[in-house]
Amino acid sequence: MSLDHDVDHWGTNPGDAIDTALAAIESSLQDLLVSDPAYWRTATKKDLLARLETIQTQQAALRLRVLASSGDIAQETGDKDASAWMRAELLVDKAVARSQIKLATKIAQYELVADGLAQGVVSPDKARVITKALDKIEADPVASAEDLVLAEKLLVDYATRLTANELAIVGRKILAEIDPARFEDAEAKALLAAEERAQQKTALRVWDNHDGTVGFDGVLPASMGMRFKRLVEAYAQPRKQQLVEKGAALPPWERLMGQGFARLLETLEPASLPRHGGDATTINVVISLEDLRKDLGIATLGYDETNGTTITAAEARRMACNATIIPWVLGGDGEVLDAGRASRFFQPIQRKALRLRAKCCQAEGCDMPPEWCDAHHLDPWAAGREDRPQGRGVVVFASSPPGARPGVRP
Numbered sequence: 001m002s003l004d005h006d007v008d009h010w011g012t013n014p015g016d017a018i019d020t021a022l023a024a025i026e027s028s029l030q031d032l033l034v035s036d037p038a039y040w041r042t043a044t045k046k047d048l049l050a051r052l053e054t055i056q057t058q059q060a061a062l063r064l065r066v067l068a069s070s071g072d073i074a075q076e077t078g079d080k081d082a083s084a085w086m087r088a089e090l091l092v093d094k095a096v097a098r099s100q101i102k103l104a105t106k107i108a109q110y111e112l113v114a115d116g117l118a119q120g121v122v123s124p125d126k127a128r129v130i131t132k133a134l135d136k137i138e139a140d141p142v143a144s145a146e147d148l149v150l151a152e153k154l155l156v157d158y159a160t161r162l163t164a165n166e167l168a169i170v171g172r173k174i175l176a177e178i179d180p181a182r183f184e185d186a187e188a189k190a191l192l193a194a195e196e197r198a199q200q201k202t203a204l205r206v207w208d209n210h211d212g213t214v215g216f217d218g219v220l221p222a223s224m225g226m227r228f229k230r231l232v233e234a235y236a237q238p239r240k241q242q243l244v245e246k247g248a249a250l251p252p253w254e255r256l257m258g259q260g261f262a263r264l265l266e267t268l269e270p271a272s273l274p275r276h277g278g279d280a281t282t283i284n285v286v287i288s289l290e291d292l293r294k295d296l297g298i299a300t301l302g303y304d305e306t307n308g309t310t311i312t313a314a315e316a317r318r319m320a321c322n323a324t325i326i327p328w329v330l331g332g333d334g335e336v337l338d339a340g341r342a343s344r345f346f347q348p349i350q351r352k353a354l355r356l357r358a359k360c361c362q363a364e365g366c367d368m369p370p371e372w373c374d375a376h377h378l379d380p381w382a383a384g385r386e387d388r389p390q391g392r393g394v395v396v397f398a399s400s401p402p403g404a405r406p407g408v409r410p
Helices: 014-033 042-068 071-077 083-089 094-109 111-119 124-139 145-159 164-178 180-201 222-246 253-266 289-293 313-320 348-357
Strands: 203-208 214-219 298-301 309-312 374-377 394-397
Touching: 042 094, 042 111, 042 124, 071 083, 083 094, 094 111, 094 124, 111 124, 111 145, 124 145, 124 164, 145 164, 164 180, 222 253, 348 374
Parallel strands: none
Antiparallel strands: 203 214, 298 309, 374 394
């Protein structure tokens, strides 16, 4: 490997010294690589790993220092930065290259952070955490220039004793450490604002992949997200432990988490769940007795194939192991032939009967799903239509029809 051998105005060639130093590094690495660590002493391995950590940090410091002054490379390539050259010559993705150049530019602004990198005590990950924290402090209207200088000094010191994740936590609270009286209230307000933003960002999407799986993604506030993670892990870990005890190979952790999440959903207590469309949150499985007995029978998960999906009879039998079974007997036209009543208010069993018969809101021109509707009598309860057959005078509406009262029995 060689560098350009341009002579500067002093008549010397700086590239010669750099080339010699790099050649020495490359030669030393080759000497280490031909040795087999399997024959090394434990103390030697530990010492090498510790020293390589420092060397890698110093190498990163040098790399970032060069990237911070790579404007001439950008001019040569005609791009706004050196990322195009890094993509073409070093095969580094442009997004990664630009992230490195951005970090290099930031570190150049903070002398103590740059010195920490050069000394091998502040890793690039920690430097990124520190510069982000310092940028926020610089933009804080309450913080002064003196606060910024002191925060940099404290964070570099903490970097010698903490991991990058731990340092990020300290970075968010460093101003309160500098001046508790002045910054604790500001920190509390900032935290409240962050929580409000988190509530606004909260979202969940669920979709059918049409391949036997359902996909979902979403965003939760940090407190709820960690609670969700711990709940799923509680169900994933026992599965992992069972496999370890059996001596089986462990599947990917993501699969264990997915299986744990599925187990969590299966073990939820329906009685403790809120009402959904007038009924406890329930998934119905519709299957004929003949198909249920078949090895390769098919069942409908949901009330119909339009708003649900199909599963095997085997899966339906598995679900029935820990679920309440409700047999439905329908007439030739799909009408529900029987539904008992215990009070004038609609019961869950009656809601299910209505759902089987009505695919959507029965108001003219409305196609709202029944889960979003209220159950109503076609005639008001006060009209006293006690002679109407069970279920025939009841429909579901997204809003109350004229003269009807929600929550009346059929």
